[in-house]
Every structure is written in structure tokens, then in C-alpha cells.
Amino acid sequence: xxxxxxxxxxxxxxxxxxxxxxxxxxxxxxxxxxxxxxxxxxxxxxxxxxxxxxxxxxxxxxxxxxxxxxxxxxxxxxxxxxxxxxxxxxxxxxxxxxxxxxxxxxxxxxxxxx
Amino acid sequence: xxxxxxxxxxxxxxxxxxxxxxxxxxxxxxxxxxxxxxxxxxxxxxxxxxxxxxxxxxxxxxxxxxxxxxxxxxxxxxxxxxxxxxxxxxxxxxxxxxxxxxxxxxxxxxxxxxx
Numbered sequence: 001x002x003x004x005x006x007x008x009x010x011x012x013x014x015x016x017x018x019x020x021x022x023x024x025x026x027x028x029x030x031x032x033x034x035x036x037x038x039x040x041x042x043x044x045x046x047x048x049x050x051x052x053x054x055x056x057x058x059x060x061x062x063x064x065x066x067x068x069x070x071x072x073x074x075x076x077x078x079x080x081x082x083x084x085x086x087x088x089x090x091x092x093x094x095x096x097x098x099x100x101x102x103x104x105x106x107x108x109x110x111x112x113x114x
Numbered sequence: 115x116x117x118x119x120x121x122x123x124x125x126x127x128x129x130x131x132x133x134x135x136x137x138x139x140x141x142x143x144x145x146x147x148x149x150x151x152x153x154x155x156x157x158x159x160x161x162x163x164x165x166x167x168x169x170x171x172x173x174x175x176x177x178x179x180x181x182x183x184x185x186x187x188x189x190x191x192x193x194x195x196x197x198x199x200x201x202x203x204x205x206x207x208x209x210x211x212x213x214x215x216x217x218x219x220x221x222x223x224x225x226x227x228x229x
Binding site for chain 2: 045095103
């Protein structure tokens with residue numbers, strides 16, 4: 001079965017420090033992976049996706065993610081965290097087939113302290 | 115201009131009532147979705163429509179009935195509301211049904227509270 005796991009419910013980081021939000025996946029075919037962010041009382045905003053090619057994917061707001069096939073991971077990273085990055089982050093996988101649905105991880109709350 | 119919009123933003127109602135949530139997208143996409151986010155923030159797909167045709171129904175109770183009058187609109191009607199239906203419902207859209215790499219764009223959500 002296709003799935004994603006976000007092992008950390010919450011990540012705390014000081015402003016200006018690098019941040020990593022972890023995601024591992026399990027798929028039977030090619031992995032198509034996405035990161036979304038949800039600010040309080042808002043909808044989900046797309047950050048970036050991995051389809052194929054370069055393992056380092058750059059996205060919105062200075063975020064990037066590293067695809068690692070051997071470790072089946074797709075960790076979200078940012079070199080220098082901002083307080084405004086504090087939000088709920090979701091990793092998702094598109095399982096493929098005839099339909100396009102997203103299977104989401106459980107979410108990781110990122111708290112950036114000033 | 116809002117790409118994916120939903121109305122209402124908040125919906126408070128009594129058990130047993132029937133209610134509807136509306137969704138519209140102005141992105142020209144062919145495919146629209148409904149997702150449910152529960153109290154623990156877990157997101158799960160409910161339905162997907164491609165150009166007015168149902169293509170995904172994820173074992174959702176038949177009290178939930180999506181309706182797509184045209185490919186820019188996907189409404190969700192819920193009959194006989196139950197306490198467990200309380201959640202945030204998100205509408206989303208993407209370019210095409212078979213586009214497994216297409217980005218899905220989400221609406222702002224509708225917070226449904228059943229009393």
C-alpha cells in the first residue's frame with residue numbers, strides 16, 4: 001500500500017537556524033512526492049514536488065527538499081528559518097494509476113522561536 | 115482572484131440536518147476533489163470528479179453526495195448530519211484526472227461543526 005510517514009509531530013527550531021522536516025514514503029512504483037504547508041485557519045499551499053530528475057527540488061519561500069531513493073525519504077529543508085515559517089507541514093504521495101489522489105502524512109508542526 | 119474558493123467558511127448546524135458546501139475553481143482545471151481533515155489534522159480524500167464525472171469515491175457514507183454541475187464547480191451535500199461529520203472540508207483542483215504528477219490547488223476550507 002502507498003503511504004507516507006512523518007515521524008515527528010513537532011519540530012522546534014530557532015530563527016536563523018536551518019530546519020528539516022522529515023518524510024519517508026512507501027510506494028510500489030515511481031514516487032511522486034509533494035510538500036504542502038497549512039497556516040492556521042488557512043487552506044493548504046503547495047510548496048514543491050518531486051517527479052523525476054534532480055534529487056534536490058527547490059520550491060516556494062526558500063524551501064527545498066531532498067529526494068533519497070535508497071532511504072525512501074523526501075525531507076523538507078530550509079537553510080535559515082523564519083518565525084513566519086511556523087505552520088503545519090504535510091508530505092504527500094501520488095500513488096499513480098488512473099486517478100490522481102494524494103495520500104497525506106500526518107503532518108508536522110514547525111515552531112520557529114524568535 | 116481566488117483560484118479555488120469555498121462557501122461557507124464556517125458552518126454550524128444541528129445533528130440530523132442537511133447542508134451543502136460549494137466549491138468553485140477558476141483555474142480551468144478538469145479535476146476537482148473533496149478532502150476531509152479531522153480534529154487531529156489528518157487529511158483524507160473523499161471524492162474526485164473529472165469534467166463532471168465521478169472518478170474516486172473513497173468509501174464515504176452515502177449521506178455524502180457530491181454534485182458537479184460543470185467542471186468549474188463541485189458541491190458537497192451532506193444528509194442527516196452526525197457528530198462525527200464535524201471536520202474541515204477542503205476542495206481542491208488539478209489540471210487533469212490522469213495527471214498523477216499534477217499539483218493540486220486547495221481552497222481555504224469549510225469548518226463544519228455539528229452540535
